[in-house]
Amino acid sequence: MKCSEFLKELTDYLDDSMDAHTKEELEEHLQWCHNCYVVCNTTKRTIEIYRDSELFELPDDLRNRLRAAIVDKCHHAKRETPDT
């Protein structure tokens, strides 16, 4: 397997959405290709660091204010009738 072929499969590999045979081939490649090992590892860390980052958290006071405003608008809203 070439590195470019490995890269194409990287997303499915990290998401564990591939057949056992392809996965085996990729893992064999990882055993001897240090560059792909590093790219795979740091890509996984990239996903984890964003997932755990708590970027753009909604502060409680703003959250309460927004929810109250939405609920108030809902009470006065005109609603579309279902198609069926």
Added chain:
Amino acid sequence: MEAIKPPVGDPANDETKLVDAARGGDVGAFEQLIRRYDRNVFRIAQHITQNREDAEDVVQDAFLKAYQNLGQFQGQSKFYTWLVRIAVNEALMRLRRRRPERMVSIDEDVKTEEDSMPREIADWSPNPEQLYKQAELKEILSKTIQGLPPSFRMVFVLRDVEGLSTEETAEALGLSVPAVKSRLLRARLQLRERLTKYFRKQRNGDTKQ
């Protein structure tokens, strides 16, 4: 290497009941749905608009629109996926209004194959969490993701930050599954490339950038 597991979402067992009640005009039930998803909608909106005031407006408009159009919600998809689709469209509308000079579209498929080829190949050590203070790290992550083309950013945020499945991401963005996968790969690799410049293994005598 262990695969990434998407975060487990809220249990959906009572969600159908809440949606049904809200559809019948029960604002209290709808409020429960707001509480369940407002943080997610705010994050998604802020990632797309890159502006806090716009994100606040998107949260309000998206939930109001969802409430008004619950009659159209068929229940074939999850309520959350349907809500995200509304929120993404509201956010894009605001982004276009703010930057009319730039066409911003979900369909935009930026040809950047070359940009996705790894150049920076170095492990991250010590951990970024040890290398930077929390606020500094947030700044780096925020700046880095903002540099992605919007169509890549949206796929990465929905799939990897919010934990939607590939199929749900495709549905929320109105894209095909192969298009989501292709953008996700490029988004992940581009973010990795840029973050490695900050986080690469520190050799003796190196100073962080």
